[in-house]
Amino acid sequence: MSKSETAERIVHVPLGERAYDILIGPGLIAKAGGEISTRIKGRRAAIVTDANVGALYLDGLMDSLQTDGIEAVSVTLPAGEKTKSFESLTEVCDVLLEARIERNDAVIALGGGVIGDLTGFAAGIVRRGVRFVQIPTSLLSQVDSSVGGKTGINTRHGKNLVGVFNQPDLVIADTDILNTLSEREFRAGYAEVAKYGLIDKPDFFEWLERNWQDVFAGGPARIEAIAQSCQAKADVVVADERENGRRALLNLGHTFGHALEAVTEYDSSRLVHGEGVSIGMVLAHRFSARLNLASPDLADRVERHLKAVGLPTRMSEIPGELAPTDALMAAIAQDKKVKGGKLTFILTRDLGQSFVADDVPVSEVHRFLEEMRVV
Amino acid sequence: MSKSETAERIVHVPLGERAYDILIGPGLIAKAGGEISTRIKGRRAAIVTDANVGALYLDGLMDSLQTDGIEAVSVTLPAGEKTKSFESLTEVCDVLLEARIERNDAVIALGGGVIGDLTGFAAGIVRRGVRFVQIPTSLLSQVDSSVGGKTGINTRHGKNLVGVFNQPDLVIADTDILNTLSEREFRAGYAEVAKYGLIDKPDFFEWLERNWQDVFAGGPARIEAIAQSCQAKADVVVADERENGRRALLNLGHTFGHALEAVTEYDSSRLVHGEGVSIGMVLAHRFSARLNLASPDLADRVERHLKAVGLPTRMSEIPGELAPTDALMAAIAQDKKVKGGKLTFILTRDLGQSFVADDVPVSEVHRFLEEMRVV
Ligand SMILES: NC(=O)c1ccc[n+]([C@@H]2O[C@H](COP(=O)([O-])OP(=O)(O)OC[C@H]3O[C@@H](n4cnc5c(N)ncnc54)[C@H](O)[C@@H]3O)[C@@H](O)[C@H]2O)c1
Ligand SMILES: NC(=O)c1ccc[n+]([C@@H]2O[C@H](COP(=O)([O-])OP(=O)(O)OC[C@H]3O[C@@H](n4cnc5c(N)ncnc54)[C@H](O)[C@@H]3O)[C@@H](O)[C@H]2O)c1
Ligand SMILES: [Zn+2]
Ligand SMILES: [Zn+2]
Numbered sequence: 154m155s156k157s158e159t160a161e162r163i164v165h166v167p168l169g170e171r172a173y174d175i176l177i178g179p180g181l182i183a184k185a186g187g188e189i190s191t192r193i194k195g196r197r198a199a200i201v202t203d204a205n206v207g208a209l210y211l212d213g214l215m216d217s218l219q220t221d222g223i224e225a226v227s228v229t230l231p232a233g234e235k236t237k238s239f240e241s242l243t244e245v246c247d248v249l250l251e252a253r254i255e256r257n258d259a260v261i262a263l264g265g266g267v268i269g270d271l272t273g274f275a276a277g278i279v280r281r282g283v284r285f286v287q288i289p290t291s292l293l294s295q296v297d298s299s300v301g302g303k304t305g306i307n308t309r310h311g312k313n314l315v316g317v318f319n320q321p322d323l324v325i326a327d328t329d330i331l332n333t334l335s336e337r338e339f340r341a342g343y344a345e346v347a348k349y350g351l352i353d354k355p356d357f358f359e360w361l362e363r364n365w366q367d368v369f370a371g372g373p374a375r376i377e378a379i380a381q382s383c384q385a386k387a388d389v390v391v392a393d394e395r396e397n398g399r400r401a402l403l404n405l406g407h408t409f410g411h412a413l414e415a416v417t418e419y420d421s422s423r424l425v426h427g428e429g430v431s432i433g434m435v436l437a438h439r440f441s442a443r444l445n446l447a448s449p450d451l452a453d454r455v456e457r458h459l460k461a462v463g464l465p466t467r468m469s470e471i472p473g474e475l476a477p478t479d480a481l482m483a484a485i486a487q488d489k490k491v492k493g494g495k496l497t498f499i500l501t502r503d504l505g506q507s508f509v510a511d512d513v514p515v516s517e518v519h520r521f522l523e524e525m526r527v528v
Numbered sequence: 529m530s531k532s533e534t535a536e537r538i539v540h541v542p543l544g545e546r547a548y549d550i551l552i553g554p555g556l557i558a559k560a561g562g563e564i565s566t567r568i569k570g571r572r573a574a575i576v577t578d579a580n581v582g583a584l585y586l587d588g589l590m591d592s593l594q595t596d597g598i599e600a601v602s603v604t605l606p607a608g609e610k611t612k613s614f615e616s617l618t619e620v621c622d623v624l625l626e627a628r629i630e631r632n633d634a635v636i637a638l639g640g641g642v643i644g645d646l647t648g649f650a651a652g653i654v655r656r657g658v659r660f661v662q663i664p665t666s667l668l669s670q671v672d673s674s675v676g677g678k679t680g681i682n683t684r685h686g687k688n689l690v691g692v693f694n695q696p697d698l699v700i701a702d703t704d705i706l707n708t709l710s711e712r713e714f715r716a717g718y719a720e721v722a723k724y725g726l727i728d729k730p731d732f733f734e735w736l737e738r739n740w741q742d743v744f745a746g747g748p749a750r751i752e753a754i755a756q757s758c759q760a761k762a763d764v765v766v767a768d769e770r771e772n773g774r775r776a777l778l779n780l781g782h783t784f785g786h787a788l789e790a791v792t793e794y795d796s797s798r799l800v801h802g803e804g805v806s807i808g809m810v811l812a813h814r815f816s817a818r819l820n821l822a823s824p825d826l827a828d829r830v831e832r833h834l835k836a837v838g839l840p841t842r843m844s845e846i847p848g849e850l851a852p853t854d855a856l857m858a859a860i861a862q863d864k865k866v867k868g869g870k871l872t873f874i875l876t877r878d879l880g881q882s883f884v885a886d887d888v889p890v891s892e893v894h895r896f897l898e899e900m901r902v903v
Contacts, residue, residue: 239621243614250685278653278690281680305656310625315653317692 160373162380166300166387171320175300175383177376181327182213185261185288186221192323193284195258198225199249201272202263203232206290209333214263214288223259226252230268234419237271237306239315245275249283259284259322265291265338266298270316273304277319287324291334292342293427295326296349296382301390311487312419326383328375339369340463341427344406344434346378347459349385351434352402355505357381362458369462401509405499406434412484413468416476423472424465431464432471437507440521441500444513451504468526478523482515491515535748537755541675541762546695550675550758552751556702557588560636560663561596567698568659570633573600574624576647577638578607581665584708589638589663598634601627605643609794612646612681614690620650624658634659634697640666640713641673645691648679652694662699666709667717668802670701671724671757676765686862687794701758703750714744715838716802719781719809721753722834724760726809727777730880732756737833744837776884780874781809787859788843791851798847799840806839807846812882815896816875819888826879843901853898857890866890 161178176188189198198218202211207229218225228248230236249260260283262272269287276285289299305316331339346368350358367374386403393400410426410433417423438452456466468475489496496518497511536553551563564573573593577586582604593600603623605611624635635658637647644662651660664674680691706714721743725733742749761778768775785801785808792798813827831841843850864871871893872886 239614239618246614246690247683247685250683250689274653278649278680278692280689281678281691281693303656305653308622308625310622314625314655315621316656317653318656 160376162376164380164383164387166320167391168320171302173320173322173324175324175326175387177295177326177328177380177383179327179329179371179376181325182210182288182330183217185214185286185325186217186219186223188323188325189218189259189261189286190221190223193257193259193286195255195284196223197252197254197258198223198261199252199254199258200225200227200261200263201245201248201268201275202227202229203236203265203268204229205232206264206268210263210290210330214261225261230271232264232267234267234307234421236267237313239306239308241271242275242306245271246279249275249279254279254283256280256283259286261286261288262299263288263290264294265289266294269294269298270304270313271306273302273319273321274306274316277304277317282319285319285321287321289324289326290330292331292339292379293345294342295328295331295379296342297345297386299324299326300383300386324383326379328371328379331375332371336463337425338427341425341431343368343462344427344431344459344464346382348403348405348430348434349382350505351438351455351501352385352405352499352507353505354381354385355503357385358458358505365458365462398509401497402499402507405501405507406430406432406437408485408489408496408498409433409436411488412481413471415484415487416480417471417473428465431459432466432468435459435466436468436522436525437499438501439525440498440518441502443521444500444517447501447503451501454504467528468522469528475526478519478526481522482519485518486515535751537751539755539758539762541695542766543695546677548695548697548699550699550701550762552670552701552703552755552758554702554704554746554751556700557585557663557705558592560589560661560700561592561594561598563698563700564593564634564636564661565596565598568632568634568661570630570659571598572627572629572633573598573636574627574629574633575600575602575636575638576620576623576643576650577602577604578611578640578643579604580607581639581643585638585665585705589636600636605646607639607642609642609682609796611642612688614681614683616646617650617681620646621654624650624654629654629658631655631658634661636661636663637674638663638665639669640664641669644669644673645679645688646681648677648694648696649681649691652679652692657694660694660696662696664699664701665705667706667714667754668720669717670703670706670754671717672720672761674699674701675758675761699758701754703746703754706750707746711838712800713802716800716806718743718837719802719806719834719839721757723778723780723805723809724757725880726813726830726876727760727780727874727882728880729756729760730878732760733833733880740833740837773884776872777874777882780876780882781805781807781812783860783864783871783873784808784811786863787856788846790859790862791855792846792848803840806834807841807843810834810841811843811897811900812874813876814900815873815893816877818896819875819892822876822878822881826876829879842903843897844903850901853894853901856897857894860893861890
């Protein structure tokens with residue numbers, strides 16, 4: 154792991170015609186106008202943000218754009234997952250058309266994953282696609298949702314069921330911006346950072362075990378962790394843009410995590426996504442031990458680290474009464490196709506040695522969860 | 529022009545990974561289940577249609593799918609341009625998700641361009657893309673909208689402003705189905721058929737001059753005309769999938785046509801799209817003569833043919849009072865970007881020798897329209 158003290162990092166995502174850069178560093182929002190104007194031809198922009206982020210950073214971004222000769226309008230939506238809806242999509246498209254955003258103008262997502270997913274979708278369909286810039290403001294969106302091109306909204310049938318693949322033209326991850334993120338949201342995003350280590354980067358996981366406090370505190374370690382994470386995700390995306398093979402590894406901890414989110418009805422007072430992923434990753438490691446694929450010590454080690462940073466690691470930590478195991482299994486079956494009584498899971502053989510197992514018996518999972526819910 | 533008597537024609541659209549076939553022939557709807565089941569893995573389908581077309585052909589299509597082991601649901605929307613809206617899009621997505629349509633299942637558009645554009649958009653965004661089959665039922669949709677991958681809806685800001693590029697996996701153009709289309713809609717679609725001749729196929733235009741009555745009557749000449757048109761559009765699309773250069777030629781007659789549609793407020797009792805295109809193509813040829821690019825005889829010849837088939841060829845034929853020339857010019861400026869007082873038009877040098885002219889003075893167009901509105 155390099156101990157570089159460079160303030161700014163660039164992760165290039167080499168997707169041919171759709172290649173783009175992820176800029177990572179402190180104070181980048183103040184330079185956004187310059188970065189955008191040198192890369193995107195149009196002289197108009199529209200910023201989409203949410204009420205929390207808008208209150209803190211919209212004016213600064215507008216100033217920066219104006220300084221560099223970009224005329225911008227903005228729309229501020231309510232914060233929260235409910236904003237990923239057809240209604241908000243319609244509203245954002247209307248704003249973009251009203252502002253006469255054309256093919257070479259920039260639509261800028263200023264916010265967490267909710268704003269990024271919604272805005273990327275709108276930018277992908279207005280005039281069948283206009284330029285799109287991500288300014289992710291949550292840790293989760295900096296290391297995960299803003300990289301990879303998946304955009305979308307939720308419907309009553311589930312999360313992210315409607316959307317497009319739309320790679321951004323530029324991602325600007327201002328690492329200082331995370332200072333105003335709540336501790337809880339920062340930790341939730343950190344679960345995804347740790348995930349990259351657990352997938353296939355044991356050195357990175359070990360580095361996190363040693364340096365996580367500095368990542369939380371800000372400064373070079375935070376930049377390093379975000380850059381490593383973006384690089385890890387970008388590598389997977391480049392190998393598998395449309396999600397057929399390797400990209401599935403990114404779901405480590407997510408089958409269990411999504412099921413927990415579903416049975417807690419996406420009630421963020423009980424569980425946010427990264428918390429579900431944290432519990433899910435520990436479960437995936439314990440389940441790998443149960444199947445004699447990995448040692449129980451590994452699961453202990455993973456749990457120890459996630460606990461240290463303050464993340465929940467067990468189902469019993471979720472406030473309120475947990476739905477029965479059958480409900481969890483139903484949620485899993487909803488998320489993943491069950492083929493002949495078998496499920497696909499991401500399991501592991503050792504630290505950072507995860508793999509896709511597509512023959513996990515439903516009955517084993519059921520038994521396992523039944524036990525784990527009470528520990 | 530081949531005088532082939534083969535009942536069925538296939539136009540292959542070689543777009544690499546997105547390559548697909550257009551099947552053209554009589555009675556194909558009864559064979560749809562077989563064609564779909566051999567090309568698409570999934571065993572579920574959802575049909576989107578409109579009230580007019582659904583009443584006539586939905587049962588037959590459902591039967592055919594069932595015979596070939598495809599379980600289908602359907603949704604029937606009101607006929608007409610208003611159906612290309614965010615509300616209908618939301619409704620169709622909801623139906624597709626409710627029916628548990630997955631990536632390898634087919635979403636089938638059974639209808640004219642309205643249903644095709646809306647359904648193709650929905651199929652492109654549900655689960656970020658599922659299989660998509662076009663069964664175009666109007667002449668316009670068989671020769672134009674079902675080929676090329678443009679999908680979308682309208683907003684209060686204008687037509688087709690929101691959508692995606694989504695190439696179908698299969699197009700089934702049943703030429704018998706056109707027998708129930710109104711004479712007026714058939715003629716409107718025919719304007720687009722003639723357009724392909726005028727763009728760059730003088731032999732095809734001459735063939736149409738001789739054989740148009742057989743095209744209207746049905747039989748081999750109709751199949752031939754549709755196959756030639758699909759081939760012509762496919763050639764352009766393959767050369768220029770994302771519309772930068774040559775694809776612009778497909779807009780022959782459309783700048784004037786769109787302006788006429790706009791000032792008649794898309795009121796189909798006054799003007800339908802193909803009628804606007806017919807008048808627009810005559811105007812484009814007259815304007816080419818005015819600019820000394822082509823002979824006035826050519827414009828006469830084009831007008832004579834379109835008149836013969838029963839299409840309007842002059843602005844004065846549009847029922848009701850025509851908006852002032854300034855309103856027409858405003859509509860043109862809305863449609864096309866004006867750069868330094870110049871407009872881009874598709875003009876022509878001779879029969880089937882059209883080209884993109886990007887330096888047409890706005891003032892010339894104004895003067896020309898001012899004269900033409902009264903003849
Ligand atoms: N597209 C993808 O590949 C992908 C991947 C993972 C997650 N996601 C999606 O991302 C979403 C979750 O993203 P998220 O966790 O960023 O949620 P979020 O966008 O709701 O942000 C979390 C909260 O933090 C606030 N916030 C964000 N940045 C802030 C800042 N700098 N200062 C103060 N407050 C700030 C927000 O207003 C919000 O209340 C989900 O909808 C999920 O489906 C998408
Ligand atoms: N995607 C593209 O590239 C493209 C190209 C050109 C036009 N379009 C779009 O296509 C639309 C126009 O298409 P259209 O002219 O087919 O309109 P349409 O879909 O409204 O059909 C015209 C009318 O004919 C009826 N109809 C269709 N087939 C019939 C049949 N076989 N028997 C009886 N009635 C039938 C319909 O119910 C409707 O009332 C417009 O929205 C236009 O923007 C798209
Ligand atoms: Zn996640
Ligand atoms: Zn047309």
